[in-house]
Amino acid sequence: MGRGCLHAGTSSWSEKSWVGPFYPKGTQPGDFLRHYATVYDCVEADVTYYRVPDSRLVDGWVEKTPDNFRLCAKFPKTIVHCGRAAAPDGDRVLVPEHTAVDTGRFLEAMARLGERCGPLVLQFPYFNKRAFASKDPFLDRLDAFLDALPSEFRYAVEIRNKNWVGEDLLQVLREHSVALCLVDLVYMPHPARLADELNLVTTNFIYGRLIGDRKAVDAKTDTFDEIVLDQSDRLKRWARLLDKMLEQVPDAWIFANNHYAGHGPSTIDELVENVEMLDA
Numbered sequence: 498m499g500r501g502c503l504h505a506g507t508s509s510w511s512e513k514s515w516v517g518p519f520y521p522k523g524t525q526p527g528d529f530l531r532h533y534a535t536v537y538d539c540v541e542a543d544v545t546y547y548r549v550p551d552s553r554l555v556d557g558w559v560e561k562t563p564d565n566f567r568l569c570a571k572f573p574k575t576i577v578h579c580g581r582a583a584a585p586d587g588d589r590v591l592v593p594e595h596t597a598v599d600t601g602r603f604l605e606a607m608a609r610l611g612e613r614c615g616p617l618v619l620q621f622p623y624f625n626k627r628a629f630a631s632k633d634p635f636l637d638r639l640d641a642f643l644d645a646l647p648s649e650f651r652y653a654v655e656i657r658n659k660n661w662v663g664e665d666l667l668q669v670l671r672e673h674s675v676a677l678c679l680v681d682l683v684y685m686p687h688p689a690r691l692a693d694e695l696n697l698v699t700t701n702f703i704y705g706r707l708i709g710d711r712k713a714v715d716a717k718t719d720t721f722d723e724i725v726l727d728q729s730d731r732l733k734r735w736a737r738l739l740d741k742m743l744e745q746v747p748d749a750w751i752f753a754n755n756h757y758a759g760h761g762p763s764t765i766d767e768l769v770e771n772v773e774m775l776d777a
Contacts, residue, residue, distance in 0.1 A: 500743050500744060500776075501703075501742075501743040501744070501745075501746045501747045501748055501749055502743075502747065502748050502749070503739065503743060503749050503751065503769065503772060504538055504539045504567065504615075504748060504749065504750045504751070505537065505539070505750075505751045505752075505753075505765050505768065505769050506533075506537040506538070506539040506540045506541065506751075506752055506753075506765060507533075507537070507540060507541070507752055507753050507754070507755075507761035507762055507765055508541045508543055508706065508708075508752045508753065508754040508755075508761065509540070509541065509542065509543040509544070509761075510529050510530050510533040510540050511526065511529060511543075511544075512721050512755060512761070513526065514720040514721050514722045515529075515721065515722065515760075515762065517722065518722045518723065518760065518762075518763075519536075519760075519762045520532055520533075530558065530561045530562065531561040531562075534561065534562040534563060534566050536762075537765075538565060538566055538567065539566065539567040539568070539569060539615055539750060539752075540566075540568055540569070540752075541568075541569045541570070541571070541618070541706075541752040542558075542568055542569065542570040542571065543571065545570040545571050545572070545573060545603065546571040546572070546573060546574050546620065547573070547574060548573065549573050549599055549602045549603050549606060550603075550606050551606070552606065552609060555606050555607070555609040555610060556609060558610065558613070559609070559610060559611070559613060562613060564612065564613070566613055567613055567614070567615035567750075568610055568613055568614065568615055569615035569616050569617065569618065569704075569750060569752070570607060570614075570615075570617055570618070571617075571618045571619075571620050572600070572603060572617060572618065572619050572620070573599050573603055575595075575596065575599045576590075576591065576596040576599055576600055576603070576619075577590060577591070577619050577620060577621050577622070578590065578621075578622055579595060579596070584625075584627070584628070585621075585622050585624060585628050586628070587624060587627065587628030587629050587635075590621075590628070590635075590638070591638045591639060591641075591642040592638070593642075593645070596642075600646075604617075604646075604647065604650065607650065608649075614650065615651070615750060616650075616651040616652060616653050616676065616702065616704055616750060617650055617651065617652050617653070618652075618653045618654075618655060618678060618704070618706075619652065619653070619654045619655065620655040620678070621654070621655060621656055621657060622657060623657040623658055623684075624657075624658055632658065632660070632661040632665070632666070635661070636665060636666060636669055639654070639669060640669050640672075640673075643669070643670075643673040643675055644673065646673075651676075651700075651702065652673075652675045652676070653675065653676040653677070653678045653704035654670060654675055654676070654677060654678060655678035655680050655706065656677075656678075656680075657680070657682065657684075657685065659684065659685050659686055662677070662686075662691060662695070663695070664695065667695060667696070667697070667699055670699040670700070671699045671700070674699075674700040674701070675699060675700060676699055676700050676702055676703060676704040677697055677699050677704075678704050678705065678706055679691075679697065679703065679704065679705040679706070679738075680705070680706050680708060681705070681706065681707045681708060681709065681731065681735070681757070682708045682709070683708075683709065683710035683711075683712075683713070687731065687734055688705065688735070688738055689734040689735065689737065689738040692738055692741075692742075697742075698742065698745050698746060700746075701746055701747060701748070702746050702747065702748040702749065702750065703739070703742050703743075703746050703748070703749035703750065703751075704749075704750045704751075705735070705739075705749070705750070705751040705752070706751075706752050706754070707728075707735070707751070707752065707753040707754060707757040707764060707765075707768070708754045708756065708757060709726070709728065709754060709756050709757035709758065710726075710756070711756045713726060714726055714755070714756045714757075714758070714759055715756070717759070718759055721755035721759060721760055721761070722760060723759055723760050723763070724758045724759045724760050724763050724764070725758065725759035725760075726757075726758045726759055727758070728757060728758045728764065729767070732764070732767055732768050732771055733771055735751075735768055735771070736768060736771030736772045736774075736775055737775065739751070739768075739772050740772060740775045740776065751765070751768065752765070753765040753768065
């Protein structure tokens with residue numbers, strides 16, 4: 498197999514403070530995605546975490562993007578979190594009785610993307626002992642949920658309990674050809690560190706999310722029009738990791754959040770530049 502392809506973009510495209518530094522001045526929100534798709538070949542939709550998108554919204558995404566564009570999306574909160582407040586409800590997470598309807602509606606909506614549909618992400622919150630006494634009940638439930646998902650989509654799983662990322666989780670993901678989401682989050686180990694101890698490749702693609710430290714960025718800015726936090730060293734570690742992993746898979750999908758360094762487009766551009774320098 499030849500070297501894989503890096504698909505890089507941002508987490509969402511709707512930030513109004515990008516007008517000027519990224520979107521041309523005067524660009525209206527309804528035209529953000531259309532312009533975004535002239536710069537990047539993929540994006541991660543954040544809106545789907547908060548509600549199942551209706552057909553009109555998804556059809557608009559299709560109309561505004563070219564055939565080769567890929568839109569990745571998060572499963573709704575009602576499936577992966579289920580809490581009515583900040584704390585997740587462990588009695589309902591992934592339980593078919595509580596989540597089957599929204600799962601079906603979400604996948605039906607994503608099917609409208611056709612070939613434009615990228616991997617779909619189960620972004621789980623941090624689960625404390627009240628939600629799950631240990632990782633084993635969660636892994637049993639995850640195993641059953643993944644087994645019931647239709648095979649025509651690609652999936653990734655994001656775990657935010659650092660002690661839950663181990664061989665038992667990776668084995669569940671491998672059995673279902675689901676990617677482990679490589680997450681760069683303030684209280685999680687850097688994916689490059691995990692890769693020193695574990696084989697993080699669980700299917701035929703890589704999925705990564707640069708989330709960072711929300712509090713650190715919010716302390717420096719209330720807009721997202723420029724870099725305010727130097728993440729160069731972490732991005733170089735990412736680049737070295739991706740350089741190795743792209744020898745093992747045909748595709749890697751990587752998305753940068755504004756809260757990683759202050760401006761998602763600048764972050765992802767720096768990462769891509771680092772990877773290209775290694776590959777030169």
